[in-house]
Amino acid sequence: MVDARLQRRLAIVGALVFVGLFLAANAHLVSVAFTSQPDCVAPSPGKAPARVSC
Numbered sequence: 001m002v003d004a005r006l007q008r009r010l011a012i013v014g015a016l017v018f019v020g021l022f023l024a025a026n027a028h029l030v031s032v033a034f035t036s037q038p039d040c041v042a043p044s045p046g047k048a049p050a051r052v053s054c
Helices: 004-035
Strands: none
Touching: none
């Protein structure tokens, strides 16, 4: 049987690992979102762009 202290420590470590992975994944998504935006996009014919970047 697992000692109560060991079980508590494992639960805390597991929760910290989960939170760390969650934060790392979100940071990765944010960084990819900002770095993958194109600088210049040609607007579709007949439609005005939301923001002119060219």
